Amino acid sequence: MLKRSLVGLLCLVLCITFEGYGQKQYQWKEKTEDGYTYKYVTNDPMGARFYQLKNGLTVVLSVNKKEPRIQTLIGIRAGSNSDPADHTGLAHYLEHLLFKGTDKFGTLDWNKERAYIDRIDSLYTVYNQTTDAGKRKHIYHIIDSVSGVAAKQAIANEYDNMMASLGAQGTNAHTSVEETVYEENIPSNALDRFLAVQGERFRYPVFRLFHTELEAVYEEKNRGLDNDGRKMYETLLSTLFPTHNYGQQSTIGTIEHLKNPSLKAIREFYNKYYVPNNMALIMAGDFNPSYVIKKIDAAFAYMKAAPVKEYAPAPEKPIKAPIVKEVFGPDAESVNIAFRMPGALDTRSSVMLTVMSMVLSNGKAGLIDLNLNKQQKILGASAGVWSFKDYSVFLLGGKAKQDQSLEEVKKLLLEQLDLLKKGSFDESLVKAIVNNAKLAELQGLEDNGSRAESLMDAYIKHKGLQWTSDVAYLDEMGKVTKKQIMDFANRYLAENYVLVYKRKGEDKSIAKVDKPAITPVEVNREARSTFLESMMKIPVTPVEPQWLDYKKDIQQSKIGPADVLYVQNKENGLFRLYYRFEMGSWSDKRLGMAAQYLQFLGTDKATAEQISKAFYNIACNFSVSASSEETTIAITGLQENFAEAVKLFESLITTCKPDDAALAALKDRLRKSRADNKLNKGAIMRGMIQYAMYGEKNPYNYQLSDQELTAITARELTDLLHGLMGYKHSILYYGPEPLATLTPAVQKAHVLPTTFREAPAPVKFTKIDQQENTMLFTDYDMVQVEVTWVRNTMNYDPANTARIMLFNSYFGGGMGTIVFQTIRESKALAYSTYAVYGSPDKKDERYTIRAYVGSQADKIGEAITSMNELLDDMPHTEKIFTTARDGIKQDIETERINQDGIIFSYLSAKKLGLDIDYRKEVYRAVDSLSYGDIAKFHDDNLRHKPYTYCVLASSKNVKEDDLKKFGAVKKLTLPEIFGY
Template sequence: MKKTTVLFLFSLFCLFSNSLFSQEFKTYKLDNGLTVYLWPDSNQPDVTGVVAVRAGSIDEPAEYTGLAHYLEHVLFKGTHKIGALDWEKEKPHYDQIIKLYDEYAEATDPAVRVELETKINEESLLAAQYANTSEFSNLVEGMGGEGLNAGTSYDMTFYYNNFPTFQLEKWLDLYSERMINPIFRSFQAELENVFEEYNMYQDNNNTHISQFLFSNLYKGHPYERDIIGTSDDLKNPRLSKLIEFYNTWYVPSNMALILVGNFDAESAKPLIEEKFGRLETKEIPERPSYPETDFSGNPTHKAKLGYSPSVIWGYKGVPVGHQDELLLDFCASLLSNSMNTGLLDKVTLDGDVQYAGASVDSRRDQGRFLIQAVPYYDANQRRYDSDKATEKIVMEQVNKLKAGDIEDWLIESVKNAELRNYELTMENPTSKVAMLRMMFIYNLPLDYFTKMPEKIKAITKADIQQIAKKYIDAGHLTVSIEVGTPKKNKLKKPDIKPIEQPKGKTSAYAEYLKAIPVKPVPEIYNDFADVKTVNLYDKVKLHCSENPMNDYFSVTLKYGVGTKKMPKLKYATSLMNSAGIMPDMDAQSVRREFSKLNATCTYRVTDDYFYINLLGLESNLEEICQLMTRQTLMPKLDEKQLNRVAGNEISSRLMFEAKSADILGNALLEYALYEKESDYIDRLTLEEVFYLTISELTGEIIRATDYTLDIHYVGKRPAAEITEVLKANLPLKEGVKDSESPVIQDRVKYDKQTIYFLPNSDVQQAKIYFYVEGFDYNIADEVEIDAFNQYFSGGFNGLVMNEIRENNSMAYTAVGYVSTPPVQNKNTYFLGYVGTQPDKVADAVDLYMELLKKMPLHPERIDNIKTYLKQSALTTKPTFRLKSQRFADWEKLGYTDDPAKVNMEKINNLTFEQIQNFYEQKIKDKPITIIITGDRKLIDTKQIEQNHGKIRRVNAKQLFSAE
């Protein structure tokens, strides 16, 4: 479950041609008003199902913020049927809980509130005897469902997961039933989980920046509030208001059912009518209107919240679906885009600023046009440029837009990019779902997207200038973010007892759902023959696969070396994305040439591999490859760009590392696993970064291309033809070096239980990791590893989430899994994680250690786990773009056929005893390393030491390289 901040960058969606909707696409309404979108796609291995509701945080009463998001959480707890073991006995306690929460909201005396908390807890414990709050997620797992989750934004809430085609009737029954008489069980316990989610966001400075920005951009409108709600409102909840919110907005005429994937629409329609037609028809109340925020006088707001300084200029925009929306988005793309050809991209590429870009934030009621910049960082002076100097650089480019001073090639480049992005978007089922969800939430006409291509083609320079003057010449506000630490609310752990639910019991509804007959599972496997592999030279291979959907090819060059062996390659790669071509072609000119060819070229690097990625029209493939080859062999790297890259690294280390809760947590974990070999210690010093030169970084790129090379081509041309084309046009070499990648680091060996603790009083949420060294990996163990991971940490059904979150309300996120290496004969390891309030840490450690040392046994879960593993294996079908790379990864592991096919017999014969034996042989009784960072004043270290041993305290300086 997640909170989603929606910044609609319409370049993602303004991309759809008249062929958008295939003849199979259907949309209609049920008699009760429910909207239905059906988009069959036989190329998808399963079905994505979504229920979307046109209700979000904008619809909450001002005094009860966070209702929409909290409702999303408790809609997983069942109904008067789902999870109801004895509703008649549960109901009196549930009604009493509602009444007590109303009293709690009215109470002001702290002693009375504590007493009411205790009473609510007592009633919750009694109610829990008659319910199974995990049943909904168990039922989804039992039908092979994956990706179960939900999201809440300002304008919508949506619930979703993927499921096998043959389970369509069960899925429709379950998802419609969850909307009929939902019971918001475990309200008190789940509220603590929402608090933990709140804490998690509070430890990210970007959360505070967004809150400050939106509170000023949308002042006087519900959009000024954060989606998750204020801490004061979260502390003062009313269950009755949650029920009222549900009854008001969760009505069929305000909801949509979306199905995209491998199903038959005609067979689905009567089932949809039968299941979702049960929802009761209700009227939707009229929504209030809100005044526009006053930007007169161009106000400026400042706050010390950032890891680094930034400036945002906000202008009035338009809501989703407005006639000016497309042109505003086009203006944003002319300023900055994925091709890096925009006016603001140029000042970034030139090194005048660290970053500059534009975006559109369009919502249901209002919208904003945003320009953001990070000032240039002078690595010599160790300081950033002023906001005033940055504004002068940025606004010089913005003024060109307003004056119509835009070259024709740039306008055509953006048009081509958006049409190209459409083709790529249509390859992705997730994007189709997002588009349909958007159509419903914003009441967009059915031809909204199909008319976009012609509208894009018709855009003129005069249109751009007119829109830029209309909106970007008007009043605006400036938000200046300075370096600083946000204030945080430290929350206190409530004195409530954990929920204990009946084990192994199911509702009558669960038995009914399981009894619905399904057709035999079709077992369709990946075929390695779909990829043709050709040896171009020794250690240079070409992998070819077909593009069945459009005329855009992709070529990925994967060199067998990364930053583990060549640490300077990180900085060289960054420069390559802003490189010109010797002798006299600058970076912007190169971007212009790629855009003329309707292509993209990007460079990236990981620990193990250096990549060059090309994408463009098949008809231009030769010219695109030639241009990339010239750039790779003769890169023109710029000193100012090098200063920008070095400045990013230096400022990040000096300002970001010491303050970011995530980086400190990761650095502590790396230290525990690798000590001095940690990526935060074994790296270039700041002095080495500062003194990097253009010549040595140019040499790094050349040296990187000396290693083993795998080329992955996806397109229309046959293997024989593309072999000759790529040999003639790519920078290929004979006699390349053997690759040592992937580099698998040896981890620290612990012979006894060890505890690391990094005190950090600035964070609101503590981080706890649990590490156990594993065993020599062999793919023969794959099924048992997957089965254990699903049992121990399988989403909402796993032991960790069930015990840590559902029953004890200690965390929003709690996981634990055996991690496997990308090659055999290297060690696995177990890694667990819990994020929780500091005053819950000691209890969370106790509980997690109990799970690791004496794992609870629930053999009744084995059927669900087998179903899940089987469907997960059968639906692991890489997209055509990624097929050759995924097959190559499988072959590197030792598979000669689809892993699903190889492992299916083992999955079918899996027993619970195998999971138990795996745990006892591979996990139990092994030394456990506990790694904790959080506020030492609130963490009960005495309890931890008493129960688990002496704590080894570390400080932040130990975690990073000496600079």
């Protein structure tokens, strides 16, 4: 359910109507199959099987044969809540270390390595207990020296390389307050190999390469210090929960604890919580559950159950009056109002909380949506729920318009709560909320990730014991009455909130984690453990790739002058209709603004608010988006409401009335958004990269000037919208309606001219040549420094596609690549780093190489030098090359492009001048490529070439003279970057 996400638990019988969705019985049943007993819930749309092995390990399996892949999650019911109070961040540390291998993999010779690992363990114990700065520095120097020797026996990233060799995708993990979860998406035929690795992974993890990984965690902490959103989150939790560990223990850990790690404490945490009766293995995808459960049992039977004492906090005392906090930072201002609510274990309260939050904010027809966002009384506002086991958090958030105070935003948000408590909403809204929730679940069922996440969430919160309530969640939502919502709101929402103002200004409380002295360690790229060799001998059943044949997979027709591209939905009653125009903001800068303006307009027959309600009531939606060269209108929802939805939209876009007040408000909000963009480091860096690629005049700063924005009238925007259908566009449809009956249905609602008007010629932007090394620098108040390398190369050639994919997989496109191994694993210079050779999206455009390092400011020289060395001289590692090549083939073998993805694949190929599925040629060509081919590609395109460096940092931390060592420095102003 919805307490997890709107695409969490989904309906398996997709063709059912909403009227027949409820009225079902959800009961636990038990069944034995091939010697294994499992439990299931009747009418569970995911058909989830809940097993508990003899040692207590929970296994939950959900079959979905949409594609030959499996989403796997291995979860432990222990997160930062369970950290020792004197070692916060420990669960997160451990998560990182579970990627380092065991005594069987990740090592050349464990017998030789072990003595050094034990020595490092002892040194950290002494280091942890030492307070004298000089002595600590001396001990760390010894740790660094011994770690360097130990690393000679380590095989860095062997886990990542094993997963890549299996064809795994999304190799990752996360730690939160109540959980640590390890994530993999694997091909179905790699299941046996995967389980061999995972069974070994948790048997006896070795905490090798610890001090370089610790530095990566330092970098992660520093990135959090630069993230105003993260600071607001932690401030909210610490204030809402003055007793509970939700608020008292940071997941990444305090700076003091980060500086004083204890391998002994980490091992104790592992032994205490990483036991089978506190773990779950979730799988969703294409497999035979009877076969899988036997394999899982065999792989994890060695694990022994042990008593686990769950975190049991003392109850929080009620908040009796508003508590106000302030957070400072360079990003845009905002306000959050948070209420402490009952936790997820209280199912009834969870249902009420979900419905209540959506009455306020559902994106279309909630009180906040209509009263604040639709009327543009605020830059943007929303409501939502953070659902934890012991408590939940109900959150209101908003951003101020130009010349609007955060106090005014707070007042407007609280006014919506008053309306909620008074019942100033129509009872029909509740029914619409439930119908839209069911629609979202229908849309999400095919995603294995959503299935697995829902099941893991249930395990973390209640070990799956309340799955009957979870399956019945939507039915329970449908029973909620207006009076119950009012009573619930009046009971829980009073003066008992925490208010956090995010204000612009210097955060004087920041104390970054300083860089320790680290000597680069060996990564032994060519080495393979005997375990890896044996794992690779486990047989796999080949999977045949499936190619698209656009002529067969897409039906084509005409409606007047418009081309129709059609793929039938044979699975459920959902449709997606698109009008795709071959013109965008490069043809008319006003298009993006017109697309936004439309949502605030009404017609002679209905106001903007009434139109939003009408769409929401029929569980349909529309959107208009304008990119640089295309404009896309999307209308989606239930096929049974197709005609009504299309009619509603066509009436709106062809008869919308100019509204001067709405336009004035939109202009004010756009001005504020533009100002906020200049405060956002991500937006600034994106602009710098475009400047590096295209020069002074580039797509990023091709914006309406302040004068142009002011001059635009309501009439010219509505004229633009009224006339849009007269321009050339294609009609794309994915849904259950047969083409023969769809065409007249669309023709009836979608009025087209006899011939299309010619669109304005788009502005042309040309990528520039990098003639010499140049440092583009922009000053930003931040702890870290971010550097992106940019170089434009040759024109697009489809014959290069396989070579480029293989190069990226080898060089810098993932965690098992040369760049990641060198800069993060060996040298500990960054938490995040990559280097990819980017392909254009249309023919006659040029490729661009982009590399990135995000590190501490005092590492900038080392970080730039290290990346430059790799760009100039690419190390040769046959093992990584073979893994990269095999991984590409496995990805293609198990990829299934379906639904409207078929249409968009065709359109993308068409832009590149192709009329076939390019993957077929890549699959054939990649086998013929050798390391020499990508080495030559590297030398021809990257080696000793000039680059434009985009450097985003604080001028207090980075000196211009240091940058000049790498190239001429050009300081970019924000108006140069943004164009306004």
